Amino acid sequence: MRTLCKLALSVITPILLSACAGQTTTPEVSAVTNELGPGGRPVGAAWSRSPVYGTRGMAATAHPLASQVALDVLKQGGNAVDAAIAANAALGLMEPTGNGIGGDIFILLWDPKTKKLHGYNGSGRSPKGQSLAELKSRIAAMKASGELPEDYQGIPSHGPLPVSVPGTVDGWFAVHDRFGSLPMNQILAPTIDYARGGFPVSPVIAYYLDRSWAFFERTYAGTPHLENIQSTWFKGGKAPETGSIFTNADLGKTLEVIGQDGRDAFYKGSLARQMADYFEPMDGGLAYEDFADHKGEWVEPGGVTYKGYELYELPPNGQGFAALQMLSILKNVDLTQWERGSAEVFHYMVEAKRLAFEDVARYYADPDYSDIPLEGLLSDAYGRERFALIDPKKASAEFGPGDPKIEGEGDTTYLTVADENGMLVSLIQSNYRGMGSGMVPDGLGFMFQDRGELFSLEEGHPNVYAPGKRPFHTIIPAMLMKDGLPVMSYGLMGGSMQPQGHVQILVNMLDYGMNVQEAGDAARFLHDGGSDPTGDHGDPLGTLYLEPGVSAETIAKLEAMGHKVKVDSSGVRFGGYQAIYVDRERGSFAGATEMRKDGTVVAW
Structure with missing residues (x-):
């Protein structure tokens, strides 16, 4: 205690x-x-609060109604895949500040029949009709016209230029075709009903909607873009308030078409043509062929052993392997020699993060365009080599990327579902920054992601923009295993917070014995700074943000060690956590949800 x-x-x-x-x-x-x-x-x-327990099924999401939708699907005879898709669709309606069918999706799925962990990368690609030179020219024209500041670095965060093909709908159908049981129109029906009949807006989402409206009203004043944004989410020129009833009939109609006509309606059929027509007058926008050619892919998850457990993450173009690299470094020190709230524990975790993220900036990119030394990055030898760079007494002024040898604010939603047969789905989905790009296709009820902002413009960089390429991605689902079986499906949303959060959850549980809910409620850190996959490198030392639950004594000691510390009580920086823990000995599930969000865990 x-x-x-x-x-x-x-x-x-x-x-x-x-x-x-x-x-x-x-x-x-x-x-x-x-x-x-x-x-x-x-x-x-x-x-903290008590975890939620159940035996026949469980869902943990960032919205209470989405969790209930998932549980209802399980009770109707659906499996974890059906329930996860249903919950994700509901979140796109109920939490538009974090996700929607205009964004990408990543999934880890445990199949109890084959006893195999599957990974799906549902990220979309940049427009095939726009070269790097054309993109740079369009950015220069925006600076010349005053649309961007003259000193702006990188790809704009909003407008058509950062938009890549949305991969979510493809991801739904890919996992459903392989593992689903109920028909897709039945899975999407609850969200369609809520979209037409309405639902009450929850407090945290109302807060983010208000922030988004202030941004869009300022950025798109007097443009047709603002009209589409306002008519979809901000009727009357204001953000929906907590408890107010919100509807989105356009999204309901779009989901009905997808449920009836399938995946190709979105990528090759009527919806694809509507989206292409929307972008047609815009320089650098997506074209019909970009939608028609899209396809996600099944990928092999990678893992690292820590304290007798194996954490599995998806490989790049996502940042999941950063969490694995952090664990590979941290396994070289016994953190339990200090109390969890001590400066020493924070110091080692922060320095491990800084080391891992230097490699993220150097190596992580679309593997179709870059040769990434994945095996070397996760090797024990490389972890020891990187650990040796940590000074136990002080923060290093600067780290650089390693040379692994292969031996002979963003916004996201995370959810997880388990069913009575033991199938586990770990799913994360996002529009990236804010609600997305601000691009809302006429009458379809959703916003396109701005994930393409994360490309680099630096020629020769592994993550440099190219036509038809997937950008570096931040969203990462996780699965903890032991002896070849899943122990916990979990995730922690929020940009670069995600690998840092994955590691903090595991340290809390495996090193310090916290239960699945306490591990998420405990105060967190977020380290911000250092090198970036876009090529826009910040302060090498960076800033260490801490929540108020960290003691004044620890803060003072971290500052004395050279860390630049700021305390942030907002909860905004530190992500959103959901988890389902599998207790095989007792035959039950234990679920946790995020106090910094609106979500709940439901079970039966």
């Missing part, structure tokens, strides 16, 4: 928890604030 309490003390002041002190104390009210801290709990950490 002592380790957990020390991590929580600063977030629960001014009330001193008797559980942490091991004795009865009188609550003391600060002279500075009258804020009220959490109450007590009979078991577990005082700053």
